[in-house]
Amino acid sequence: MAASGRCRSHRLLLLLLAALTAAAGEEAARQAAAPAAGCGCGSSRGGDGGREAAARRYSAEAAAGERAAGRRRMVAIPGGVFTMGTDEPEIQQDGEWPARRVHVNSFYMDQYEVSNEDFEIFVNSTGYVTEAEKFGDSFVFEGMLSEEVKAEIHQAVAAAPWWLPVKGANWKHPEGPDSNILKRMDHPVLHVSWNDALAFCTWAGKRLPTEAEWEYSCRGGLENRLFPWGNKLQPKGQHYVNIWQGVFPTSNTAEDGYKGTAPVTAFPPNGYGLYNIVGNAWEWTSDWWVVHHSADEAHNPKGPSSGTDKVKKGGSYMCHKSYCYRYRCAARSQNTPDSSASNLGFRCAADSLPDLQ
Numbered sequence: 394m395a396a397s398g399r400c401r402s403h404r405l406l407l408l409l410l411a412a413l414t415a416a417a418g419e420e421a422a423r424q425a426a427a428p429a430a431g432c433g434c435g436s437s438r439g440g441d442g443g444r445e446a447a448a449r450r451y452s453a454e455a456a457a458g459e460r461a462a463g464r465r466r467m468v469a470i471p472g473g474v475f476t477m478g479t480d481e482p483e484i485q486q487d488g489e490w491p492a493r494r495v496h497v498n499s500f501y502m503d504q505y506e507v508s509n510e511d512f513e514i515f516v517n518s519t520g521y522v523t524e525a526e527k528f529g530d531s532f533v534f535e536g537m538l539s540e541e542v543k544a545e546i547h548q549a550v551a552a553a554p555w556w557l558p559v560k561g562a563n564w565k566h567p568e569g570p571d572s573n574i575l576k577r578m579d580h581p582v583l584h585v586s587w588n589d590a591l592a593f594c595t596w597a598g599k600r601l602p603t604e605a606e607w608e609y610s611c612r613g614g615l616e617n618r619l620f621p622w623g624n625k626l627q628p629k630g631q632h633y634v635n636i637w638q639g640v641f642p643t644s645n646t647a648e649d650g651y652k653g654t655a656p657v658t659a660f661p662p663n664g665y666g667l668y669n670i671v672g673n674a675w676e677w678t679s680d681w682w683v684v685h686h687s688a689d690e691a692h693n694p695k696g697p698s699s700g701t702d703k704v705k706k707g708g709s710y711m712c713h714k715s716y717c718y719r720y721r722c723a724a725r726s727q728n729t730p731d732s733s734a735s736n737l738g739f740r741c742a743a744d745s746l747p748d749l750q
């Protein structure tokens with residue numbers, strides 16, 4: 394893909410558009426684009442003692458791997474019927490409406506967003522290479538970059554002032570080659586495309602949630618509420634979600650404790666025991682994107698059979714009510730399946746618990 398300049402710039406344009414419409418500066422972008430809408434055990438040093446030590450280390454790693462890969466971290470979501478979407482859409486053009494009755498079968502949902510540690514275990518055991526690594530770059534919110542890095546690439550981004558295509562940015566290097574995830578192993582993995590997310594979930598014996606499953610999970614058993622915990626953003630003045638405080642994109646006061654992502658275990662869980670189902674990082678779902686929905690009652694809807702973009706839900710640490718009021722359960726946005734960015738991750742679902750649960 395990177396070999397073809399034409400294909401490459403086409404993808405960059407798509408990424409720019411997708412990042413624009415999807416993550417930040419969404420209103421301006423919308424006006425402009427007007428959418429109708431290895432084994433991981435290291436090298437053996439030789440000698441039986443070394444091999445034994447390596448085997449011990451490996452089995453400890455494998456046990457940790459199973460845990461961290463989320464096999465013990467799913468919650469049962471009881472089947473039922475809920476109101477999906479809303480008749481009081483905050484962002485009309487996103488197709489948050491109409492409110493419709495949707496039946497969902499029982500399933501399992503990851504309690505946490507997939508973390509850098511989880512993803513590293515997957516990469517260690519499979520050698521998987523993400524799309525951002527293959528393409529050689531990914532989109533990074535400029536607020537996370539140094540002045541030097543920004544100055545180098547700024548001319549390329551007149552159309553997307555706070556989304557910069559950063560060479561060498563990928564899940565291991567979220568803000569480019571000089572950054573790394575070492576102090577953020579428990580934060581959500583970022584710069585993973587929809588295809589990457591699907592590969593991870595498949596490896597873990599899981600799948601991506603449908604949008605309906607995701608939204609049902611988000612609502613945590615509550616009906617018609619804005620947020621997973623109710624209608625008030627900060628009950629008793631407490632922060633329940635990692636979003637933006639201050640003036641976007643210039644001033645991030647991080648009153649919730651985080652300028653960028655937070656650990657996947659941060660903040661109180663919702664009624665189903667799910668953490669950070671809104672805010673922190675956007676989460677991929679399995680559905681193709683469409684903005685017009687039937688108001689008819691539906692059973693286990695899976696979205697259209699084809700499309701160009703995939704639905705993502707939940708908003709991110711970059712969202713503020715003033716320009717990205719998308720940390721609501723009904724809110725939604727989209728990206729092409731090969732897109733990646735510094736605010737987009739995922740969690741997996743499953744029909745039954747994977748083997749090692």
Ligand SMILES: *[C@@H]1O[C@H](CO)[C@@H](O)[C@H](O)[C@H]1NC(C)=O
Pocket residue numbers: 433434435454510511513514517
């Ligand atoms: C992945 O493999 C590397 C190299 O062997 C190791 O240092 C690292 O701890 C492994 N990561 C996890 C999360 O197990």
